[in-house]
Amino acid sequence: MTTTPEATIVRERARRPAARWFDICSYAALTPERGACAMVDGTQVAIFRTFDGGLYALSNLDPFSGAYVLSRGILGTRDEAPTVASPMYKQVFDLRTGACLDDPRVALPTFPVRRSGDRVEVALTDEHRQ
Numbered sequence: 001m002t003t004t005p006e007a008t009i010v011r012e013r014a015r016r017p018a019a020r021w022f023d024i025c026s027y028a029a030l031t032p033e034r035g036a037c038a039m040v041d042g043t044q045v046a047i048f049r050t051f052d053g054g055l056y057a058l059s060n061l062d063p064f065s066g067a068y069v070l071s072r073g074i075l076g077t078r079d080e081a082p083t084v085a086s087p088m089y090k091q092v093f094d095l096r097t098g099a100c101l102d103d104p105r106v107a108l109p110t111f112p113v114r115r116s117g118d119r120v121e122v123a124l125t126d127e128h129r130q
Contacts, residue, residue: 019112019123026118030055035071035084040122045111046071047120048095050082056095057111057122062086063100070108 024038030049037060038045044060048071060068065088073084075095082095092101098108112123 019125021114021121021123023116024120024122027115027120028118030120033075035073035075037068037071038122040111041124043124044068045122046073046084047113047122048075048082048084050075050095054082054095055113055115055120056082057113058084058093058095058098059109059111061108062088062091063106063108064089064091 020041022040024040024047025036027049030036030047032049032051035046035048038047046058046060048056050056058070060070062069064086067088069087070084070093072087074087076083076085076092078092078101081101083092083101084095085092091103091106093099093108094101096110098110100106100108114121
């Protein structure tokens with residue numbers, strides 16, 4: 001049996017969980033180099049705006065302390081990667097991937113985030129529900 005490119009695309013779309021986009025706030029409401037927490041359909045999301053205008057969204061749950069505090073973390077860089085350090089025990093996470101740079105066995109869930117006009121939106125899939 002041969003498959004057409006269209007059939008392959010349909011199968012790939014069926015495997016991907018559908019994302020639902022949620023309006024969070026205005027872009028201007030996010031202070032550069034500070035985090036904000038948003039409750040998105042029952043999930044706490046830490047949203048960050050960097051000085052260069054980049055937007056990042058991670059789980060707000062610090063996996064080391066069990067506290068929902070990452071939005072209060074300290075932004076920085078490590079090896080040119082944008083990072084956030086947990087305010088609890090200071091573990092550092094890559095904002096792009098959620099990987100803990102201090103313990104490679106640990107990673108935070110990341111969320112798609114985008115700017116739509118002057119609004120910031122975050123997407124959740126069913127796999128992101130807490």
